[in-house]
Amino acid sequence: MLEQPYEYTARALVEPDWRRLPGFAAVTEEQWRSAQWQRVNCVKNVRQLRGVYGDLLDDSFYADVAADQAGRATMSLLLPPQMLNTMVPDAVPTAAAMLADPVRRYMLTVASDRLPGPAASHPYAARDSLHEHEMWAVEGLTHRYPTKVLAELLSTCPQYCGHCTRMDLVGNSTPAVPKLKFDLKPIDRQAAMLDYLRATPGVRDVVVSGGDVANLPFKNLAAFVQGLLDVESIRDIRLATKALMGLPQHWLQPEVLDGMGALAQTARARGVSLAVHTHVNAAQSVTPLVADAARALLAVGVRDVRNQGVLLEGVNATAGQLLDLCFALTDGASITPYYFYMCDMIPSAEHWRVSLDRAQTLQHDIMGYLPGFATPRIVCDVPYVGKRWVHQVAEYDRERGISYWTKNYRTGIERTDDAALDRRYVYYDPIHTLPAEGRAWWATHGSPVLEPVG
Numbered sequence: 416m417l418e419q420p421y422e423y424t425a426r427a428l429v430e431p432d433w434r435r436l437p438g439f440a441a442v443t444e445e446q447w448r449s450a451q452w453q454r455v456n457c458v459k460n461v462r463q464l465r466g467v468y469g470d471l472l473d474d475s476f477y478a479d480v481a482a483d484q485a486g487r488a489t490m491s492l493l494l495p496p497q498m499l500n501t502m503v504p505d506a507v508p509t510a511a512a513m514l515a516d517p518v519r520r521y522m523l524t525v526a527s528d529r530l531p532g533p534a535a536s537h538p539y540a541a542r543d544s545l546h547e548h549e550m551w552a553v554e555g556l557t558h559r560y561p562t563k564v565l566a567e568l569l570s571t572c573p574q575y576c577g578h579c580t581r582m583d584l585v586g587n588s589t590p591a592v593p594k595l596k597f598d599l600k601p602i603d604r605q606a607a608m609l610d611y612l613r614a615t616p617g618v619r620d621v622v623v624s625g626g627d628v629a630n631l632p633f634k635n636l637a638a639f640v641q642g643l644l645d646v647e648s649i650r651d652i653r654l655a656t657k658a659l660m661g662l663p664q665h666w667l668q669p670e671v672l673d674g675m676g677a678l679a680q681t682a683r684a685r686g687v688s689l690a691v692h693t694h695v696n697a698a699q700s701v702t703p704l705v706a707d708a709a710r711a712l713l714a715v716g717v718r719d720v721r722n723q724g725v726l727l728e729g730v731n732a733t734a735g736q737l738l739d740l741c742f743a744l745t746d747g748a749s750i751t752p753y754y755f756y757m758c759d760m761i762p763s764a765e766h767w768r769v770s771l772d773r774a775q776t777l778q779h780d781i782m783g784y785l786p787g788f789a790t791p792r793i794v795c796d797v798p799y800v801g802k803r804w805v806h807q808v809a810e811y812d813r814e815r816g817i818s819y820w821t822k823n824y825r826t827g828i829e830r831t832d833d834a835a836l837d838r839r840y841v842y843y844d845p846i847h848t849l850p851a852e853g854r855a856w857w858a859t860h861g862s863p864v865l866e867p868v869g
């Protein structure tokens with residue numbers, strides 16, 4: 416019998432032993448399970464990283480991290496112990512093992528991972544590459560799709576991901592990226608969002624995000640969700656939190672679970688679907704604590720917990736890695752695989768991005784193994800358009816890596832634009848993935864403008 420391209424085997428989840436890391440050698444189970452302890456002991460700089468790993472990692476590794484933070488990093492360091500512990504999960508880490516580790520590759524960025532010189536960024540890379548700010552109906556409320564909005568409630572997270580698409584707003588400024596700040600106070604911003612939603616009954620679906628809602632005091636999150644539940648037209652509410660994976664201890668706190676239970680009960684009584692969306696990119700991140708947190712949310716009445724990962728070279732860009740992750744999520748933690756986004760065209764991200772062609776192949780290769788409802792769609796978030804399944808491309812110049820997309824609705828900034836639905840919108844493959852002819856073309860045509868082309 417011939418083997419399948421992917422051989423499924425049921426695997427038990429593992430919580431790596433944190434005591435293998437010198438800085439956590441004396442940490443008790445009780446401390447580890449405390450959200451407060453996890454937050455206080457986050458790694459925010461190279462000195463603290465040394466405090467965790469000591470001599471396990473050599474000076475060149477620490478220098479690599481420091482060089483990235485001082486140079487191209489678009490996000491500052493912020494790593495909860497829970498997340499650090501999932502790097503090199505089954506051995507005592509060495510510098511070489513850390514450099515190769517999928518979680519390290521996107522959460523603990525190093526200068527040597529980036530492509531050298533100008534190749535690090537695509538010529539058309541941009542802060543706010545999805546143009547969300549242009550589509551703010553009120554501050555922080557992106558109205559891009561006809562029936563859905565994104566509410567950015569805050570600009571912080573318990574962990575910062577190197578490839579964050581909202582790198583212009585989320586997190587602390589880095590030498591490469593001074594961050595924008597909200598103007599309005601949180602309470603005024605949230606009130607303006609609710610006013611807009613009450614006045615816009617065509618919106619039925621709200622993604623409550625940031626940042627990460629786990630960084631809001633729970634009573635503030637609950638007040639906003641309650642406000643949404645009081646808007647008659649809202650039928651779907653999804654809370655976005657990578658912390659379900661990076662800091663599951665937060666969602667396991669009794670007061671948080673009780674509060675989520677109360678919100679879920681109200682939602683259910685009003686016929687509203689309240690779901691949690693998380694962001695897991697590698698199978699090793701799905702530990703028993705993550706599974707406990709996801710299942711505890713389901714047990715208190717949250718309708719579903721879904722995963723929206725990002726397709727990243729070196730992290731999960733093979734069919735085997737994607738399927739391993741999806742099975743860990745669904746079998747191990749009752750989390751539904753939902754989307755994998757192609758990494759957005761932000762500055763200094765070319766080493767993570769894959770071509771559309773590759774994404775299409777991956778979508779093909781993962782079909783048929785998972786239940787249909789848990790088979791993730793691989794999507795391209797096309798600037799000025801929104802999510803498109805990778806096979807929906809209208810035209811694709813593989814040599815130059817330029818794809819052309821269409822759309823079937825007007826975003827919030829096109830209500831009076833007659834031509835919006837007739838235009839084609841562009842997305843670009845990473846130049847280093849192109850054939851020689853394509854790379855040569857870009858060498859003479861690489862001037863940065865990112866406009867819809869008609």
Ligand code: SF4
Binds near residue numbers: 581
């Ligand atoms: S958790 Fe989400 S919003 Fe926060 S840094 Fe990561 S990708 Fe960005």
